[in-house]
Amino acid sequence: MNKDQIPSLSQMFRFQWEEAQNSYVILYPEGMVKLSGSAGEIMKQLDGEATVASIIQNLSDLFDGADVGDDVIAFLSEAESNGWIEFKQ
Amino acid sequence: MDGLSLNNSNSLDKNTLNPPLWLLAELTYSCPLQCPYCSNPVDIANYKNELSTEEWLEVLRDARKMGATQLGFSGGEPLVRKDLEVLIAESRKLGYYTNLITSGVGMDAKRIAAFKEAGLDHIQVSFQASDAELNNFLSGTDSFKHKLEMARQVKKQGYPMVLNFVLHRQNTDQIEDIIKLAIALEADYLELATTQYYGWANHNKEQLMPTREQIDKAEKVAHVYQEKMKNKMRIYYIVPDYFEDRPKPCMNGWGNVFLTITPDGTALPCHSARLIPNLELPNVKDHSIDWIWKDSPDFNKFRGFEWMKEPCRSCDEKEKDFGGCRCQALMLTGDAANTDPVCAKSPLHTKLVDDIKNIELNAQNNAKKGIEEKPLVFRNMRSSKSLINN
Numbered sequence: 001m002n003k004d005q006i007p008s009l010s011q012m013f014r015f016q017w018e019e020a021q022n023s024y025v026i027l028y029p030e031g032m033v034k035l036s037g038s039a040g041e042i043m044k045q046l047d048g049e050a051t052v053a054s055i056i057q058n059l060s061d062l063f064d065g066a067d068v069g070d071d072v073i074a075f076l077s078e079a080e081s082n083g084w085i086e087f088k089q
Numbered sequence: 090m091d092g093l094s095l096n097n098s099n100s101l102d103k104n105t106l107n108p109p110l111w112l113l114a115e116l117t118y119s120c121p122l123q124c125p126y127c128s129n130p131v132d133i134a135n136y137k138n139e140l141s142t143e144e145w146l147e148v149l150r151d152a153r154k155m156g157a158t159q160l161g162f163s164g165g166e167p168l169v170r171k172d173l174e175v176l177i178a179e180s181r182k183l184g185y186y187t188n189l190i191t192s193g194v195g196m197d198a199k200r201i202a203a204f205k206e207a208g209l210d211h212i213q214v215s216f217q218a219s220d221a222e223l224n225n226f227l228s229g230t231d232s233f234k235h236k237l238e239m240a241r242q243v244k245k246q247g248y249p250m251v252l253n254f255v256l257h258r259q260n261t262d263q264i265e266d267i268i269k270l271a272i273a274l275e276a277d278y279l280e281l282a283t284t285q286y287y288g289w290a291n292h293n294k295e296q297l298m299p300t301r302e303q304i305d306k307a308e309k310v311a312h313v314y315q316e317k318m319k320n321k322m323r324i325y326y327i328v329p330d331y332f333e334d335r336p337k338p339c340m341n342g343w344g345n346v347f348l349t350i351t352p353d354g355t356a357l358p359c360h361s362a363r364l365i366p367n368l369e370l371p372n373v374k375d376h377s378i379d380w381i382w383k384d385s386p387d388f389n390k391f392r393g394f395e396w397m398k399e400p401c402r403s404c405d406e407k408e409k410d411f412g413g414c415r416c417q418a419l420m421l422t423g424d425a426a427n428t429d430p431v432c433a434k435s436p437l438h439t440k441l442v443d444d445i446k447n448i449e450l451n452a453q454n455n456a457k458k459g460i461e462e463k464p465l466v467f468r469n470m471r472s473s474k475s476l477i478n479n
């Protein structure tokens with residue numbers, strides 16, 4: 001993955017907020033993964049246009065300039081290996 | 090209907106009651122197929138009053154309010170219901186992840202598109218075998234070619250697809266061909282589940298139970314392909330627990346995750362729970378889903394750990410397997426509250442092992458002597474009526 005790439009949710013998965021779980025979840029055939037708070041925030045940034053770099057920037061802004069780069073990259077590569085997301089370019 | 094597996098990370102919290110995450114809506118017991126391992130009750134001919142569209146919509150809304158997220162439309166054959174499109178559309182609106190569990194018979198490209206339009210998330214197509222001859226024999230219909238076409242359409246129209254094969258003595262040896270077929274059809278998930286002996290399968294147990302040798306071979310093949318297809322197709326191979334020494338965490342615990350609503354509105358903690366004597370079988374026509382899940386005697390009967398007898402009660406593995414399957418405990422020991430005899434700690438485990446050996450020996454002897462096996466009883470209204478009358 002490089003920072004100019006654009007991640008987006010794979011067609012095979014759904015991402016949504018679940019009130020009863022009080023968290024974001026990834027849904028797929030007959031299954032569900034509950035996301036941690038930060039994982040949910042990262043997934044929320046995937047709009048099919050934002051690059052990895054801009055996602056890192058947005059989240060950093062959101063969390064008072066915190067250095068989130070490594071966490072975002074670690075999560076996105078895990079999400080990719082799970083098949084949840086795909087990269088354009 | 091076919092087996093469902095919930096692959097989630099939801100664990101049992103002892104203090105709070107989990108919501109019914111998984112709602113299984115068995116829309117109808119009608120089905121054009123006649124699988125001899127069908128898990129529907131053998132007295133399907135007795136169930137005539139199906140819930141109306143309005144009643145189903147209410148079930149969907151109420152369960153969603155409680156936190157149900159995964160929704161399975163199954164049966165029988167859910168495609169028989171003409172209002173399926175309406176139910177799917179409402180489910181999508183409510184925020185469910187909607188699974189259609191079907192034999193493919195009753196579907197065409199147009200209907201698959203209409204489901205997509207309505208918001209259906211996933212289609213699971215079941216096959217009976219990897220070749221037309223056995224598939225059509227087991228399903229009692231000429232359905233193989235149509236199933237192939239439907240599986241291709243499902244992928245073509247962009248759905249994630251699960252292919253489901255119920256394995257038993259007659260088709261376990263085809264496992265490699267089955268996996269190859271799933272690869273060719275570009276399935277995203279392949280579910281290979283050995284028959285469990287509820288409903289019709291229990292009647293046909295002697296002809297369906299695979300031999301130990303078959304299972305060992307099949308397991309090896311499944312593992313090879315699990316490795317080979319990693320990241321391309323997920324293969325769930327569900328080992329028949331008769332051959333193990335610990336039971337499955339059946340339903341992830343009674344009244345913990347699963348809520349089944351049968352065609353007439355009866356709510357069940359698992360789809361074969363009707364076997365268990367002295368249940369009150371609450372119906373959604375008389376009670377709210379909320380009451381049924383939280384307060385009904387049925388859903389509390391085997392919930393948590395308090396109901397357990399020894400050896401489960403003092404066992405340190407009880408949070409892993411919840412003492413196994415209540416229906417299996419009932420069928421094999423006469424008491425649903427007993428330890429599932431699949432467990433080696435059950436005093437009745439050796440008897441179970443012997444019974445299975447006997448079935449196997451019988452099958453071998455019959456084969457040697459060239460004796461015709463008892464014919465399979467196919468799942469249809471005619472056999473249902475004759476089983477009811479006997």
Ligand code: SF4
Nearest residue numbers: 090120122124127165
């Ligand atoms: S007969 Fe076969 S296809 Fe029909 S409901 Fe039973 S298992 Fe499913």
Ligand code: SF4
Nearest residue numbers: 401404406407412432
């Ligand atoms: S004794 Fe009961 S709880 Fe313990 S492993 Fe066996 S079935 Fe599970």
